[in-house]
Amino acid sequence: EVQLVESGGGLVKPGGSLRLSCAASGFIFNTCTLNWVRQAPGRGLEWVSSISSSGTHIYYAESVKGRFTISRDNAKNSVQLQMNSLRAEDTAVYYCARDPRGAGTGFLDSWGQGILVTVSS
Amino acid sequence: DIQMTQSPSSLSASVGDAVTITCRASQDIGNGLGWYQQKPGKAPERLIYDASSLQSGVPSRFSGSGSGTEFTLTISSLQPEDFAAYYCLQHNRYPLTFGGGTKVEMK
Numbered sequence: 001e002v003q004l005v006e007s008g009g010g011l012v013k014p015g016g017s018l019r020l021s022c023a024a025s026g027f028i029f030n031t032c033t034l035n036w037v038r039q040a041p042g043r044g045l046e047w048v049s050s051i052s053s054s055g056t057h058i059y060y061a062e063s064v065k066g067r068f069t070i071s072r073d074n075a076k077n078s079v080q081l082q083m084n085s086l087r088a089e090d091t092a093v094y095y096c097a098r099d100p101r102g103a104g105t106g107f108l109d110s111w112g113q114g115i116l117v118t119v120s121s
Numbered sequence: 122d123i124q125m126t127q128s129p130s131s132l133s134a135s136v137g138d139a140v141t142i143t144c145r146a147s148q149d150i151g152n153g154l155g156w157y158q159q160k161p162g163k164a165p166e167r168l169i170y171d172a173s174s175l176q177s178g179v180p181s182r183f184s185g186s187g188s189g190t191e192f193t194l195t196i197s198s199l200q201p202e203d204f205a206a207y208y209c210l211q212h213n214r215y216p217l218t219f220g221g222g223t224k225v226e227m228k
Contacts, residue, residue: 035217045157045165045208047217059215095164099212106212108155109176111164 002026004096004112011118012086020081022096022112030054033104034072034079038092039114048094051079053102064090086119093117123148123211127220133228140196142223144209149189153213156185156194159206169194170212199225 008020022034036048049070050059058070069082079096096112099105124147134140144154152172157165167176169185172192182197196203204227209220 044222045159045210045219047210047219050215050217061216104212105153105214106155106210106217107170108157108210108212109167109170111166114164 002098002110004098004110006094006096006112006115009094009115009117011120013121014087014119016086016119017082017084018086018117020083020094020096020115020117022079022081024077024079024096024098027098027100029077030074031100031102033099033101034070035097035099035106035108036070036079036081037095037097037108037111038090038117039095040089040092043092046092047106049081050099050104050106052104057103083117086117088119091117091119122216123150123214123218125209125211125218125220127209127223129223130221131224131226133226134199135228136199136201138199140199140203140225142194142207142209144187144192144194144220146190146192146211150211150213152188153211154185154187154192155210155212156183157208157210158203159208165208168207196225 003025035050051070067085072079093114095114097108098110099107126145154172156169159165173185
């Protein structure tokens with residue numbers, strides 16, 4: 001069974017940093033593209049970032065480019081999202097999602113339960 | 122960037138009704154579209170991929186159609202567990218883009 005478990009969320013002040021992690025199990029991690037998708041309270045879904053199976057191809061939404069960095073550790077079956085210069089508008093539930101293709105484009109078939117990030121003074 | 126325009130943003134329906142939700146892409150995305158269901162406090166779950174392929178385990182009352190720029194999700198006979206939010210996602214190219222969502226509520 002595919003499992004994705006996010007951690008690292010919490011309350012942070014504007015301008016602060018936070019590092020999210022997603023631990024994966026139940027599938028061959030190093031063959032899949034991993035993604036972060038977020039959802040602000042009461043709002044719709046917004047794609048944030050993707051990293052290909054080898055880490056060669058990385059993409060970001062314009063809203064986070066230059067502030068967020070995605071990375072993965074295939075030896076530990078985990079993907080991270082380093083979030084710097086956080087703003088109130090980054091407040092959201094952040095989901096880790098899998099694309100089973102190595103260099104995929106959003107074929108998101110499995111999602112974690114989500115982790116809340118709150119940016120507030 | 123590809124914009125996904127989803128309509129309606131909300132609808133009221135009764136158990137047994139047929140429901141149709143539409144997504145329009147600002148550019149041709151072929152069949153690169155998925156449909157997701159999200160219940161309050163839960164992660165989204167995929168219903169349809171590649172515009173019309175039913176995800177394993179999803180009831181056959183859900184169906185998807187379309188290609189290019191016009192796509193529809195149809196629920197043939199609404200069940201109590203189907204009251205939820207629905208989103209389309211284009212998986213043709215980056216940046217990935219979601220439709221704005223449709224909330225299906227009980228009439």
